Amino acid sequence: MKLIYSLAFGVATFFALNCGSGDEGGGGYSSSSSSKSANDPSVVEVKVNGHDFSPAEIHIKANQTVRWVWVAGTHNVLSGTACVPDGTFSSGSTASAPKTFEHTFEKTGSFPYFCDPHCSIGMTGKVIVD
Ligand SMILES: [Cu+2]
Known part of the structure:
Protein backbone atom coordinates (compact mmCIF):
# COMPACT_ATOMS: atom_id res chain seq x y z
CA MET A 1 0.00 0.00 0.00
CA LYS A 2 2.76 2.48 0.91
CA LEU A 3 4.37 1.98 -2.48
CA ILE A 4 1.12 2.83 -4.31
CA TYR A 5 0.62 6.03 -2.30
CA SER A 6 4.15 7.22 -2.94
CA LEU A 7 3.81 6.45 -6.64
CA ALA A 8 0.54 8.39 -6.82
CA PHE A 9 2.13 11.31 -4.96
CA GLY A 10 5.09 11.27 -7.33
CA VAL A 11 2.84 11.36 -10.40
CA ALA A 12 0.73 14.18 -8.95
CA THR A 13 3.85 16.21 -8.20
CA PHE A 14 5.13 15.65 -11.72
CA PHE A 15 1.90 16.98 -13.26
CA ALA A 16 1.73 19.86 -10.80
CA LEU A 17 5.21 20.99 -11.80
CA ASN A 18 4.36 20.70 -15.49
CA CYS A 19 1.20 22.76 -15.00
CA GLY A 20 3.17 25.39 -13.14
CA SER A 21 5.61 25.98 -15.97
CA GLY A 22 2.73 26.01 -18.45
CA ASP A 23 0.95 28.79 -16.53
CA GLU A 24 4.06 30.96 -16.58
CA GLY A 25 4.25 30.62 -20.36
CA GLY A 26 0.56 31.53 -20.70
CA GLY A 27 0.97 34.56 -18.48
CA GLY A 28 3.17 36.20 -21.06
CA TYR A 29 0.29 36.51 -23.52
CA SER A 30 -2.08 38.56 -21.35
CA SER A 31 0.15 41.63 -21.04
CA SER A 32 0.55 42.25 -24.77
CA SER A 33 -3.04 43.22 -25.66
CA SER A 34 -4.03 45.42 -22.71
CA SER A 35 -3.17 49.01 -23.66
CA LYS A 36 -3.78 49.21 -27.41
CA SER A 37 -7.30 49.40 -28.83
CA ALA A 38 -8.65 48.99 -32.34
CA ASN A 39 -10.34 52.40 -32.24
CA ASP A 40 -9.77 54.90 -35.02
CA PRO A 41 -6.95 57.15 -33.72
CA SER A 42 -8.48 60.16 -35.48
CA VAL A 43 -11.54 59.99 -33.22
CA VAL A 44 -11.23 61.06 -29.59
CA GLU A 45 -14.01 60.12 -27.20
CA SER A 54 -14.78 63.28 -19.02
CA PRO A 55 -12.10 64.25 -19.75
CA ALA A 56 -13.24 67.86 -19.43
CA GLU A 57 -10.31 69.19 -21.47
CA ILE A 58 -8.75 67.40 -24.44
CA HIS A 59 -6.02 68.24 -26.92
CA ILE A 60 -6.38 67.08 -30.50
CA LYS A 61 -4.84 67.82 -33.88
CA ALA A 62 -6.60 69.62 -36.72
CA ASN A 63 -9.02 67.39 -38.65
CA GLN A 64 -9.48 65.03 -35.75
CA THR A 65 -13.01 64.23 -34.63
CA VAL A 66 -14.37 64.38 -31.11
CA ARG A 67 -17.10 61.88 -30.32
CA TRP A 68 -19.20 62.64 -27.24
CA VAL A 69 -20.70 59.45 -25.82
CA TRP A 70 -23.66 59.76 -23.46
CA VAL A 71 -23.19 57.54 -20.39
CA ALA A 72 -25.76 58.78 -17.87
CA GLY A 73 -28.28 61.58 -17.50
CA THR A 74 -29.93 63.92 -19.98
CA HIS A 75 -27.58 66.38 -21.66
CA ASN A 76 -26.53 68.19 -24.78
CA VAL A 77 -23.29 69.62 -26.14
CA LEU A 78 -23.24 73.28 -27.22
CA SER A 79 -20.14 75.25 -28.18
CA GLY A 80 -19.71 78.57 -26.42
CA THR A 81 -18.55 80.24 -23.23
CA ALA A 82 -20.36 81.46 -20.10
CA CYS A 83 -23.36 79.25 -20.94
CA VAL A 84 -24.02 81.21 -24.16
CA PRO A 85 -23.93 79.10 -27.34
CA ASP A 86 -21.80 80.46 -30.19
CA GLY A 87 -23.14 78.13 -32.89
CA THR A 88 -19.83 76.48 -33.85
CA PHE A 89 -21.23 73.04 -33.02
CA SER A 90 -24.31 71.67 -31.30
CA SER A 91 -25.76 68.27 -30.53
CA GLY A 92 -29.24 69.78 -30.58
CA SER A 93 -31.79 69.42 -27.81
CA THR A 94 -31.06 67.37 -24.71
CA ALA A 95 -31.00 63.59 -25.00
CA SER A 96 -30.22 60.53 -22.87
CA ALA A 97 -28.00 57.52 -23.51
CA PRO A 98 -27.57 55.81 -25.86
CA LYS A 99 -26.54 58.79 -27.95
CA THR A 100 -23.37 60.02 -29.59
CA PHE A 101 -22.46 63.34 -31.19
CA GLU A 102 -19.43 63.95 -33.38
CA HIS A 103 -17.73 67.11 -34.55
CA THR A 104 -14.59 67.36 -36.66
CA PHE A 105 -12.32 70.27 -35.79
CA GLU A 106 -10.64 71.59 -38.93
CA LYS A 107 -9.06 74.72 -37.45
CA THR A 108 -6.65 75.16 -34.58
CA GLY A 109 -7.77 77.02 -31.51
CA SER A 110 -9.61 76.63 -28.23
CA PHE A 111 -13.23 75.52 -28.36
CA PRO A 112 -15.12 75.68 -25.06
CA TYR A 113 -18.48 73.99 -24.79
CA PHE A 114 -21.13 73.20 -22.22
CA CYS A 115 -24.26 71.24 -21.45
CA ASP A 116 -27.22 73.60 -21.53
CA PRO A 117 -29.25 72.31 -18.54
CA HIS A 118 -26.16 71.73 -16.35
CA CYS A 119 -23.91 74.63 -17.35
CA SER A 120 -24.74 76.56 -14.19
CA ILE A 121 -23.44 73.69 -12.04
CA GLY A 122 -20.21 73.46 -13.98
CA MET A 123 -20.87 70.92 -16.74
CA THR A 124 -18.43 72.49 -19.18
CA GLY A 125 -15.56 71.26 -21.31
CA LYS A 126 -12.94 72.42 -23.76
CA VAL A 127 -11.42 71.08 -26.95
CA ILE A 128 -7.99 72.48 -27.77
CA VAL A 129 -6.88 71.92 -31.34
CA ASP A 130 -3.09 72.19 -31.50
CU1 LIG B 1 -25.81 67.93 -18.67
Missing part, protein backbone atom coordinates in the same frame (compact mmCIF):
# COMPACT_ATOMS: atom_id res chain seq x y z
CA VAL A 46 -15.41 62.27 -24.40
CA LYS A 47 -17.86 60.69 -21.97
CA VAL A 48 -21.01 62.64 -21.14
CA ASN A 49 -21.58 61.59 -17.54
CA GLY A 50 -24.03 62.48 -14.79
CA HIS A 51 -22.88 66.09 -14.39
CA ASP A 52 -19.58 66.38 -16.19
CA PHE A 53 -17.65 65.75 -19.35
Whole structure:
Protein backbone atom coordinates (compact mmCIF):
# COMPACT_ATOMS: atom_id res chain seq x y z
CA MET A 1 0.00 0.00 0.00
CA LYS A 2 2.76 2.48 0.91
CA LEU A 3 4.37 1.98 -2.48
CA ILE A 4 1.12 2.83 -4.31
CA TYR A 5 0.62 6.03 -2.30
CA SER A 6 4.15 7.22 -2.94
CA LEU A 7 3.81 6.45 -6.64
CA ALA A 8 0.54 8.39 -6.82
CA PHE A 9 2.13 11.31 -4.96
CA GLY A 10 5.09 11.27 -7.33
CA VAL A 11 2.84 11.36 -10.40
CA ALA A 12 0.73 14.18 -8.95
CA THR A 13 3.85 16.21 -8.20
CA PHE A 14 5.13 15.65 -11.72
CA PHE A 15 1.90 16.98 -13.26
CA ALA A 16 1.73 19.86 -10.80
CA LEU A 17 5.21 20.99 -11.80
CA ASN A 18 4.36 20.70 -15.49
CA CYS A 19 1.20 22.76 -15.00
CA GLY A 20 3.17 25.39 -13.14
CA SER A 21 5.61 25.98 -15.97
CA GLY A 22 2.73 26.01 -18.45
CA ASP A 23 0.95 28.79 -16.53
CA GLU A 24 4.06 30.96 -16.58
CA GLY A 25 4.25 30.62 -20.36
CA GLY A 26 0.56 31.53 -20.70
CA GLY A 27 0.97 34.56 -18.48
CA GLY A 28 3.17 36.20 -21.06
CA TYR A 29 0.29 36.51 -23.52
CA SER A 30 -2.08 38.56 -21.35
CA SER A 31 0.15 41.63 -21.04
CA SER A 32 0.55 42.25 -24.77
CA SER A 33 -3.04 43.22 -25.66
CA SER A 34 -4.03 45.42 -22.71
CA SER A 35 -3.17 49.01 -23.66
CA LYS A 36 -3.78 49.21 -27.41
CA SER A 37 -7.30 49.40 -28.83
CA ALA A 38 -8.65 48.99 -32.34
CA ASN A 39 -10.34 52.40 -32.24
CA ASP A 40 -9.77 54.90 -35.02
CA PRO A 41 -6.95 57.15 -33.72
CA SER A 42 -8.48 60.16 -35.48
CA VAL A 43 -11.54 59.99 -33.22
CA VAL A 44 -11.23 61.06 -29.59
CA GLU A 45 -14.01 60.12 -27.20
CA VAL A 46 -15.41 62.27 -24.40
CA LYS A 47 -17.86 60.69 -21.97
CA VAL A 48 -21.01 62.64 -21.14
CA ASN A 49 -21.58 61.59 -17.54
CA GLY A 50 -24.03 62.48 -14.79
CA HIS A 51 -22.88 66.09 -14.39
CA ASP A 52 -19.58 66.38 -16.19
CA PHE A 53 -17.65 65.75 -19.35
CA SER A 54 -14.78 63.28 -19.02
CA PRO A 55 -12.10 64.25 -19.75
CA ALA A 56 -13.24 67.86 -19.43
CA GLU A 57 -10.31 69.19 -21.47
CA ILE A 58 -8.75 67.40 -24.44
CA HIS A 59 -6.02 68.24 -26.92
CA ILE A 60 -6.38 67.08 -30.50
CA LYS A 61 -4.84 67.82 -33.88
CA ALA A 62 -6.60 69.62 -36.72
CA ASN A 63 -9.02 67.39 -38.65
CA GLN A 64 -9.48 65.03 -35.75
CA THR A 65 -13.01 64.23 -34.63
CA VAL A 66 -14.37 64.38 -31.11
CA ARG A 67 -17.10 61.88 -30.32
CA TRP A 68 -19.20 62.64 -27.24
CA VAL A 69 -20.70 59.45 -25.82
CA TRP A 70 -23.66 59.76 -23.46
CA VAL A 71 -23.19 57.54 -20.39
CA ALA A 72 -25.76 58.78 -17.87
CA GLY A 73 -28.28 61.58 -17.50
CA THR A 74 -29.93 63.92 -19.98
CA HIS A 75 -27.58 66.38 -21.66
CA ASN A 76 -26.53 68.19 -24.78
CA VAL A 77 -23.29 69.62 -26.14
CA LEU A 78 -23.24 73.28 -27.22
CA SER A 79 -20.14 75.25 -28.18
CA GLY A 80 -19.71 78.57 -26.42
CA THR A 81 -18.55 80.24 -23.23
CA ALA A 82 -20.36 81.46 -20.10
CA CYS A 83 -23.36 79.25 -20.94
CA VAL A 84 -24.02 81.21 -24.16
CA PRO A 85 -23.93 79.10 -27.34
CA ASP A 86 -21.80 80.46 -30.19
CA GLY A 87 -23.14 78.13 -32.89
CA THR A 88 -19.83 76.48 -33.85
CA PHE A 89 -21.23 73.04 -33.02
CA SER A 90 -24.31 71.67 -31.30
CA SER A 91 -25.76 68.27 -30.53
CA GLY A 92 -29.24 69.78 -30.58
CA SER A 93 -31.79 69.42 -27.81
CA THR A 94 -31.06 67.37 -24.71
CA ALA A 95 -31.00 63.59 -25.00
CA SER A 96 -30.22 60.53 -22.87
CA ALA A 97 -28.00 57.52 -23.51
CA PRO A 98 -27.57 55.81 -25.86
CA LYS A 99 -26.54 58.79 -27.95
CA THR A 100 -23.37 60.02 -29.59
CA PHE A 101 -22.46 63.34 -31.19
CA GLU A 102 -19.43 63.95 -33.38
CA HIS A 103 -17.73 67.11 -34.55
CA THR A 104 -14.59 67.36 -36.66
CA PHE A 105 -12.32 70.27 -35.79
CA GLU A 106 -10.64 71.59 -38.93
CA LYS A 107 -9.06 74.72 -37.45
CA THR A 108 -6.65 75.16 -34.58
CA GLY A 109 -7.77 77.02 -31.51
CA SER A 110 -9.61 76.63 -28.23
CA PHE A 111 -13.23 75.52 -28.36
CA PRO A 112 -15.12 75.68 -25.06
CA TYR A 113 -18.48 73.99 -24.79
CA PHE A 114 -21.13 73.20 -22.22
CA CYS A 115 -24.26 71.24 -21.45
CA ASP A 116 -27.22 73.60 -21.53
CA PRO A 117 -29.25 72.31 -18.54
CA HIS A 118 -26.16 71.73 -16.35
CA CYS A 119 -23.91 74.63 -17.35
CA SER A 120 -24.74 76.56 -14.19
CA ILE A 121 -23.44 73.69 -12.04
CA GLY A 122 -20.21 73.46 -13.98
CA MET A 123 -20.87 70.92 -16.74
CA THR A 124 -18.43 72.49 -19.18
CA GLY A 125 -15.56 71.26 -21.31
CA LYS A 126 -12.94 72.42 -23.76
CA VAL A 127 -11.42 71.08 -26.95
CA ILE A 128 -7.99 72.48 -27.77
CA VAL A 129 -6.88 71.92 -31.34
CA ASP A 130 -3.09 72.19 -31.50
CU1 LIG B 1 -25.81 67.93 -18.67
